[in-house]
Amino acid sequence: MELPRTRRVNAVRVHCQGGGYGAVEFPRTIQAWASEDAENWRLLAYAEPKRQLLRSEPAGEGRNELAWLRLDFPPQPARFVRLKFPARMWLMLSEVEVLEGEENVALGCRYHLMPKPRAEAKYPDDGVKLTDGDVSRPSDWWSKAVGWDQGEPEVVIDLLRPVTVWLVRAHVLGGGPGGVYFPPVMAVATSEDGKTWGEERRLTTPPEPTGQQPLVAFLELQLEPRRARYVRLRFERRGWLMLDEVQVFGQ
Numbered sequence: 001m002e003l004p005r006t007r008r009v010n011a012v013r014v015h016c017q018g019g020g021y022g023a024v025e026f027p028r029t030i031q032a033w034a035s036e037d038a039e040n041w042r043l044l045a046y047a048e049p050k051r052q053l054l055r056s057e058p059a060g061e062g063r064n065e066l067a068w069l070r071l072d073f074p075p076q077p078a079r080f081v082r083l084k085f086p087a088r089m090w091l092m093l094s095e096v097e098v099l100e101g102e103e104n105v106a107l108g109c110r111y112h113l114m115p116k117p118r119a120e121a122k123y124p125d126d127g128v129k130l131t132d133g134d135v136s137r138p139s140d141w142w143s144k145a146v147g148w149d150q151g152e153p154e155v156v157i158d159l160l161r162p163v164t165v166w167l168v169r170a171h172v173l174g175g176g177p178g179g180v181y182f183p184p185v186m187a188v189a190t191s192e193d194g195k196t197w198g199e200e201r202r203l204t205t206p207p208e209p210t211g212q213q214p215l216v217a218f219l220e221l222q223l224e225p226r227r228a229r230y231v232r233l234r235f236e237r238r239g240w241l242m243l244d245e246v247q248v249f250g251q
Contacts, residue, residue: 001081006036007100009044010075012083013068015095015135020062024092026051027085030071034078041082045073054134068133075101094137105165106131106157106231106248113146114154123147123242130155135171135245136216142180145173145242153241155233157248162192165250166225170233172243174207175215179239182206186235188221190228197232225250 003009018026032044049069056065081098085091109131117124125146136144159165174182187200207217231248235241 001083001096001098002038003079003081003098006077006079007098008075009034009078009081009098009100011070011072011099012081013070013095013097013099014049014083014093015066015068017064017066017092017094019056019059019065021059021064022062023089025089026065026067026069027088027091029086030069031084032071032073033082033084034076035080035082036077038080042076044076044078045071047071052133054132066134095135101251103249103251104133104247105159105163105250106246107133109157109159111155111157111246114156115148115151117146117148129244130246131157133245136173141214142173142178142242145244147180147243148235148237148241149179149239152237153235153243155243155246156194157231157233157246158194159229159231159248162227162229163250164225165190165228165231165248166223167220167247167249168223168231168233169218169220169247169249170235170243171216171218171245171247172241173214173216174209174242175213176209176211177214180214180242181209181238181240182215182217182219183235183241184238186219186221186233188223188234189232190223190226191230191232192227194230198226200234 052068186203189197189200
């Protein structure tokens, strides 16, 4: 992976499947390598990753499981990061993150929706979907998403304490099938008390739809570091908005 610029990275996370069903297993170890020129590489870590299990259900003679795997190491400068996974049957990855002294401080936090998805709609919220760390793959279609077909959806996350935040990401589904499109606009604002909000930052360049197949993407907004306990995301819809995860990075 090539990073936008040299960063002092201290961890990598991968979102993957395992459990044995269909010969799909979690990797026992991960190697992380770094380089500043893509030619000279140095080993950052080679170890068994920490596992945050998101889902586990019986399937055939094994289990169908989904988890985040994390590998930490001392901060090192890197422009390029290479990950190696010793072969162990099938390896199924859906997301890779490289961290620089940051955590998803919204993981497991409470949130409020406005308007709430309609009770008769097919894609209601269960109170945990948007901060449980579980992101969809295109093959999941909309089974994990919270869906709106009316209004301008708004999500307010309570981080439980003031922290310094600098990046907000929303994992959304789109592409066009079923009238599900990436939102034309995502706006983010922060507050320390949930009443007085700072100036909104807006993202207005969603991925282009294909019209033929479902797609997934992270929409992200970089912020000037600021103290916040509450983070608000507002979306303008085009057809259905399907949202399945919100992440706030800070410390």
